[in-house]
Amino acid sequence: MRQLIVRRLLQTIPMLFFVSVVCFAMIKLAPGDPVLSFVTPNMHAEDIERIRHNLGLDKPAYIQYFIWIKEMVQGNFGYSLVNHQPVLGQILERLPATAGLMGSAILLAVLLAIPLGLIAGANRNRWLDKLINFISYIGISVPLFWLAILxxxxxxxxxxxxxxMGMRTIGVESAADVLxxxxxxxxxxxFGFLASYVRYIRSSTIGQLKEEYxxxxxxxxxxxxxxxxxxVLKHVLLPxxxxxxxxxxDLVAGAIVTxxxxxxxxxxxxxxxxxxxMDYPVIMGITLFSSLMLIIGNLAADILYSFVDPRIKLKG
Structure with a gap:
């Protein structure tokens, strides 16, 4: 178990490096210039170039990347080009709001998806299965931003x-208001998570009902x-x-549109x-932070497999 954890953690280094390279390249290839947000009509070209130099955007792209990766290795995710605040501080400041919202949504989706998926799989091709499938198809097909507006x-x-909108009412400081x-x-x-979860659980249930036990x-x-x-529930928990x-x-990146x-x-x-x-330090910080959480989540899932199904060996 310990060897698995150490090996998987070491594998995160090249994976995060690859993610950072792709993300940085896409940002640089995207149209737009972050310096334009500082430009005013009366500003001279020399002033614009001075701003570009102060932000470090006058250097070649690969130099900018190596400077950023050097600071990131030291735990410094850089500063925002817009508000000049530390990127890591902004992420950690907003993390509780996103984690609370996404965690509640995922927990609610799982609690509803498990019984619905089991019932749909046990009543395959019957009216109850068709009703649950219809709701799932709606959840998969409907854009979440449209559902949110509706x-x-x-x-x-x-x-x-x-x-x-918002997280709190002005002047009100209570947990009930946040809820x-x-x-x-x-x-x-x-609803978005529920649709996909139900489909996975239904498919797994249909397969398990054919087993000898x-x-x-x-x-x-x-x-x-x-x-x-x-x-059946014990085996359905794997997916x-x-x-x-x-x-x-998603606990880090959150539902951006929602x-x-x-x-x-x-x-x-x-x-x-x-x-x-075009605040690329913030974009890079959020991308790497969410990628790291995704890797840790997959590692945690592998470890939990051994508790749900002892037949799964975590060797190699």
């Missing part, structure tokens, strides 16, 4: 039941619900663990602001 219009503008603001974005994100349980007189939630591991990156629509002060909205301003 729910905002219905529950915030028309019915006045929930706040439309109330998080209902709409959490519901939108949970299920027929043995029927021969012993076990009820269908007992077989599903006591025996769920995989999905949770792959979702760890956070932007609801003005949720998380890392996703920070990333959208950075993209609009």
């Amino acid at each position: 729910l905002m219009y219905l529950f915030a503008i028309k019915l006045h039941l929930l706040p439309s 109330k603001h998080g209902i709409l974005p959490c519901s939108v994100l949970a 299920v027929q043995i349980q029927y021969a012993f007189g076990s009820r269908k619900s007992t077989i599903l939630f006591r025996h 769920v663990i995989t999905l949770l591991g792959m979702s760890m990156g 956070e932007t629509v609801f003005s949720w002060p998380g890392i996703g909205s920070l990333g959208m602001t950075a993209v609009r301003g």
